Structures are given as C-alpha cells and as structure tokens.
Amino acid sequence: MARSLLNVGWQVATVAAVKRETGDVKTFMLEPENGEMSFVAGQHIDVRLTAPDGYQAQRSYSIASAPERPGCIDITIELLEDGEVSPYFHYVVEPGDQVEFRGPIGGPFTWRAREGARLLLIGGGSGVVPLMSMLRHRAASGKAGEIPAVLLYSSRTDHHIIYRGELDDMDAADGNVRVLHTLTRHQPPGWAGRRRRVDIEMVRDALGVLEGMGDGDGNGSEVVCYVCGPSDFVENSALFAVELGIAPENVRTERFGPTGT
C-alpha cells in the first residue's frame, strides 16, 4: 500500500533533445507521455532513476523553459562528478530515452507575469535555471514592457555562464531587462563585469539599475526578489535584499545544494 501511494504522480517523459550549455551543464528537453504539463515559472520536477536491482535515486530539477511551451519541459543539469543522478544524465541519457518524473512541484518560488512587479533575480551557478524560466515567461507573456527585470548572475568563470547567448540577446534587445554578471574565480582579459562574490553593494547596484528602468506600468509596482543557488549564496543574498529595504515577503528563495559558488 505504502509503495503504491509513493508511486502516485510519477509519469514518463521522452528525452526529445539534449543541448550542451557549458562544459559541465546540459539541457534535457522532456516530452511528457501524458501530453502537455501546465506549470508556473519557478517550479521544479522530481526525476527518479531505477537501477536493474530496483535501487532508486530521486532528485529535483527546476524547469528552465517557459510555461507558454507546456508540451516540452526543459531541465538544465550541472554535472557533479561524484554525484549519483547528474552523471547519469550527462554520460548516459540520450535523445529517445525515457525518464520518470513527477510534478510540477513548488508554490512560493513561482512568478506569473500577470502579477506584474519589478523583478530582481539573483542567481548563483545553476541557480539561474528557474530564473531563466521566469525571464522566458516574461518575454513570451506579452507584458515584458510593463515588467522591468534585472538578473544578477554569479558564475565561477565566463566558461560557466549558462544560457549566455540567450541572456546577451535579451539584454541587448529588451531595454527593460539588464543582465549583470559577476565572475568569482577567474575573469578573462578585458572583463568589464563584476569580479567578486555577490555582496550587499552588488545587490544595491542591481536594485539601483532596476529602479532606474522602464517607463511602463511596472514603474510603480513593488520589487519582488527571487534568489536561487547554493544554500549559503541564497542565505546571504536574501539577507542583503531585506537589508536594502525589499519587503521580506517579497524575497523568495530556492536552495539547490550545500556548497558555495
């Protein structure tokens, strides 16, 4: 009985395509067998692997794609060489394979364009994934002009920046979006961006950029801050946001794992 209850909600998806994002990050495009899966930007799915001997491992992965494309769910996975699940995805999973998943999951760490707001998004490493879903949703919603958004994105080096081309294009094409990079470990020659871990000054600058942006309806709306990444990154960044005056209920957090970026 307990076993069948645990299985409730699991379904199968076919891997439609695999895309390399960086040296250690890949995106997997999943087509749920049951058809379209409605979700809200910021939500995640659980993925379950089962070995031939019945051993199972389960991990959560944020949805990277926009809810406007419910028939194909993208998840973006960073390889942890000593991990159980991420190496399986990186070294074994190919287009045409099937994976078990359940979802969508997640309530507070979600955003709908119809809620409006000025968005301050702070991501560390693969923590950018659900924030990318929000940015893609914003772009696809038809309300982008009303929703100023700033992404403050911390990566180890420029080679670790996920979705770099798409983020560059968004930043260049949409005057109401700014992407502010910081590189914590190594910066290429001529790097004009930030070169340290996210600190309160950096969040203050990002907030200043956001407050100076946009001339649509979003100008008068509240700042809502979403922070995602390693646990210590999230704790620090959320504290900075609150110290800088963002209402605590408007600072929403998602923690991915134990280590720092």
Ligand SMILES: Cc1cc2nc3c(=O)[nH]c(=O)nc-3n(C[C@H](O)[C@H](O)[C@H](O)COP(=O)(O)OP(=O)(O)OC[C@H]3O[C@@H](n4cnc5c(N)ncnc54)[C@H](O)[C@@H]3O)c2cc1C
């Ligand atoms: C809500 C939620 C959403 C998530 N979304 C994503 C996502 O979009 N993309 C993504 O790549 N990951 C995401 N994660 C993390 C993911 O669930 C796994 O923890 C991660 O892929 C590691 O799994 P693993 O089996 O490969 O490693 P494990 O076997 O679990 O761990 C291997 C080693 O790595 C350490 N470790 C575990 N997780 C992390 C981590 N996140 N960072 C650094 N070290 C870690 C462990 O302590 C251990 O030492 C999310 C986690 C949560 C809770």
